[in-house]
Amino acid sequence: MSRWEPNARGRLVEAALTLYSERGFEQTTAADIARQAGLTERTYFRHFKDKREVLFWGAAQLEELFVTAVTGAPDSATPIEAIAVGLDAAAHLFEDRREASRQRQAVIVANAELRERELIKLANLAAAVAGALRDRGVPDTAASLAAEIAIAVFKIGFERWLDDHRQREFRFFTRESLAQLKTVTAGK
């Protein structure tokens, strides 16, 4: 029987971000994280399979939210309108996590292995969004293209949101980037 640890997951994530920021990802062990959180190493491994997963456990939730929103967009929505619904849902997930997201981003950027993992996460997200668009009847190439654009808007919006010091919402930036698409794609 495992002892009930109130909010163990959240405490482990917070402890990991603190230690990864202070000492670096390489120099931190799962045992260090557990100790920092006042929990055992065993509890750590009940929640996360390795040192990386504490940084990437949210990927599945992000993907599910995004895909569900795209799937649930009105039948009349164009690909980019369905994407906009997905982006709003994804942005909502992060709204109260800016400081933790900033810490996480700094850890990722500082480590080549984590940067690769982040690229894979986004490539998987693009594939899932493309699948959701195809299920809406969007032709194959258009679905892939729209999904890649969705991820680009998400990524660029995310970085701008983290850099922002005026407390604007994440979705302000994804919406602004989406609006910019028109300008960017003009002329051809």
Place this chain on the structure above:
Amino acid sequence: MSRWEPNARGRLVEAALTLYSERGFEQTTAADIARQAGLTERTYFRHFKDKREVLFWGAAQLEELFVTAVTGAPDSATPIEAIAVGLDAAAHLFEDRREASRQRQAVIVANAELRERELIKLANLAAAVAGALRDRGVPDTAASLAAEIAIAVFKIGFERWLDDHRQREFRFFTRESLAQLKTVTAGK
């Protein structure tokens, strides 16, 4: 003094693609590749620093061509028009390499480590193209967005070109995807 080996690089690339396709990437050594090419292992390492580089040595050339073309686009070109010039230049690089590109793609897709390396290559290409657009005076976010779109069009066009059995040129597909952008981004 090193002995002159006619077209050693090309022979090594061809031998690597043959062995990686037949036996798999993991099961092939640099010595195997050199033997298959009728060259020494020492010659292999004069050309490529490891087993992966024989698959990725073209990345620098691709990036240089793409960036040079974007930089050299007419001053009046919009971001997407400059991207179109870059895509044509990149496509030209591949026109006579479809069979080798197909072999290479199958090797990459079959190996997680190589898929990661390919994602990093494309992320670096996106960053370089964004830099070239900023140098043209395109604002930061628009430059990043246009560059991500460029890479998406390149990637999707590349896959469609490899799948095509009607001998259409690579640039047919990048141009078609670029044209589709208008449809895909409609409505918002």
